[in-house]
Amino acid sequence: MEIFAPDYYEEFKCIAGKCRHSCCIGWEIDIDSKTAAKYKKIHGDLGEKLNKSIVYENDGTVHFRLGKDERCPMLNSDGLCDIILELGESGLCQVCNDHPRFRNFYSHRTEIGLGLCCEAAAKLILGKSDKVNLVRLKDGNEQKNCNYEETEFFKIREKVFAILQERSKSVEDRVNVMLDMFGAQMILMSPLEWVKVFSGLEQLDEKWGECIFKLTLADKSVFDSPLPDYLQIPFEQLSVYFAYRHFALYFDGYDFSKIAMFISLSLNIVKWLCLLEIGDKGYIGLDGLANFARMYSAEIEYSDENIYKLQEMLAEE
Ligand code: SF4
Structure with a gap:
């Protein structure tokens, strides 16, 4: 069985006693x-x-x-x-x-990655400046042919990666191209209504609840503003991480358009939290961004209940 991982995978090191949000x-x-x-x-x-x-x-x-x-x-x-x-x-x-590794299993290969719920992993992933590639890990064997459905799946996902890494466009535009590719149309709800959906989900850490509550009081400009230039590459890394991790949901019965919507929604929530912080403090660094991504991951990605609720909501469209 081949094993694939993002090219940063082997750089990960647990920071143990220095970790502020220990697993x-x-x-x-x-x-x-x-x-x-x-x-x-x-x-x-x-x-x-x-x-x-x-x-x-x-x-x-x-x-x-x-x-x-x-x-x-x-x-x-x-x-x-x-x-x-x-x-x-x-x-x-x-x-x-x-921990914090996750795995997606396919017929001929396993894909492994680092979960954003770990602060060291989040900083590693979001701090990368080069476009991320998948690499075959040393302990994998030679490639075997996969079935037709998986072959098509990987071709489509490759296209998604290429769209999300198209640096001549803003990340927001790239995400729209991805949504268009699947004919995905977000449920007609305002950003504030989406934030209220998140405030009703199961919560692990009260700090996350406070962040989402602050967002419910945010000025409209927070939701309308584009990402500043210095956050474009970190958000590209975030979008590729979400695509790598969640497109596998296709084999659990979710169609591509719903997965693309889930990725778009996830990026938006983290983006709005960052823009709110920028509004308060004038700037957000890698630590701040990684912290919001980490919280999002722990609260949503690692909660089967929350993922299920959001996916079901998007599936209603
Ligand atoms: S969350 Fe990550 S860095 Fe922190 S203790 Fe766990 S594995 Fe180590």
């Missing part, structure tokens, strides 16, 4: 059965701590018991993982070892 806080972490069995055999202080920190549910799921402020009990006060400190990264369960 070890606020997320319930399931432990795969192989690792759970391994943890049971560990003795000493670590074994005792693991024993106290793991919950075995009746339905067979095993997870860490989150502590105060929903911290993983293995995250120490220096922001470092006690399991890694003692056993190295190979001691982690599958979820922790994998």
Whole structure:
């Protein structure tokens, strides 16, 4: 099986103790059965701590018991993982070892990427200046023929990437070309009505709720303004990331036009948050942009419920 990834993929490095939004806080972490069995055999202080920190549910799921402020009990006060400190990264369960990676599976290849919900990944992706390409990872095998539907799918997605990376146009214009390519027409709702839809979705972090609430009070100019020049390339990277990750929904039964609309809507929400910040502070840097993208990803991309609600809403059109 071939494995593909964006060309920045191998540059990723977890910033661990320096991470301000650690994935070890606020997320319930399931432990795969192989690792759970391994943890049971560990003795000493670590074994005792693991024993106290793991919950075995009746339905067979095993997870860490989150502590105060929903911290993983293995995250120490220096922001470092006690399991890694003692056993190295190979001691982690599958979820922790994998995060923030995501995978899309096709018949002849797997595509892997870095999820924007991780602040280090968000800064890496949005900070790239060159056009992103997909590369075959070293551990992949030689290409095999894929089926007709997938061949057509990859051709269409290639076109989408080319449109989104057409730097003679603004990102907004490129997104419109993508929508036109699929005959997609957004539901006739004002930006403010869309923001209100987002304020009604499931929320993980109250800071996200505050950002969306601020947007509901924003001046009309926030929604009408174009992206400043210095945000064009970061938003190109964001659009390509969304396309790479979400066009795979086609094989879950969503048509291309709905996926294109979802991408357009996602870009708009992040854009409006940035424009609101620019209105307040005069500028937004990579940190600020990556933070909004990270929140968007954690709240929407990583919530099956929210993705489903938005996709269903777009499918009503
Ligand atoms: S969110 Fe990313 S950078 Fe932060 S601890 Fe998790 S993997 Fe590391």
